[in-house]
Amino acid sequence: MSLSQHNAIGKNLQDVREKIAAAAQRCERPLEEITLLAVSKTKPASDVEKAIEAGQLAFGENYVQEGVEKIAHFAGHQPALTWHFIGPLQSNKSRLVAENFDWCHTVDRLKIAQRLNEQRPAGLAPLNVLIQVNISDEASKSGIALSDIDALAEQISQMPNLVLRGLMAIPAVETDYQRQLAVFTQMREAFDALRQRYPQADTLSMGMTDDMPAAIAAGSTMVRIGTAIFGARDYA
Ligand SMILES: *Cc1c(COP(=O)(O)O)cnc(C)c1O
DSSP, rough: OOOHHHHHHHHHHHHHHHHHHHHHHHOOOOGGGOOEEEEEEOOOOOHHHHHHHHEEEEEEEEHHHHHHHHHHHHHTTSSSEEEEEEEEOOGGEEEEEHOOEEEEEOSHHHHHHHHHHHHHOTSSEEEHHHHHEEEEEEEEOOOOOOOHHHHHHHOOOOOEEEEEEEEEEEOOOOEEEEEEHHHHHHHHHHHHHHHHOTTTTOOEEEOOTTTTTHHHHOOOSSSEOOOHHHHHOOOO
């Protein structure tokens, strides 16, 4: 039986990988620069299992409790999985993120960074963090202004239990490719500036199912893909 017959998620993953490769080739970027994060929010562990069978090891979750349950479900898995927290983070949930996840993409204020730093268990590697930037979505309360990146980066860089790995953005929904590209390019410029000061900052997390090619063209190093891999989400 072919992969597609017994594992639609595996087939979807293959398609997404091909789209990433095509987008990278169009802008002459090495494919190794781009990590695919499979966003499994609202999807059962059995779907994650299918993605793992198809070779996917990096997963993104938006809801703390749901993510922690999946992390526990797959604890000890070999090869190791990496779990990325990509949802809005309230301070009363920071401990669960610090104790369970490998990455947090949504650090957008000092208080959250301080809590994650204090709550990261000593036995674990430092938590990889990204600063979330509010690049275009004025309606969103998440993310800081471009002009505030420097100050927060400086503070995070002093925290021993966090590693500043880069920037993340969720732009406002936009269907026009050129306009998607323009917004992502602003992020790329901010990322280049950040990297001048923090050489360990190697990650620019941007691009979802509907804007992935533009994100890659602008320089994304990590695309966060849910729908194209796992299908539409049911929030009912
Ligand atoms: C849900 C979500 C994604 C995945 O979005 P799709 O459009 O399903 O690919 C990526 N990033 C964040 C922050 C999300 O909340």
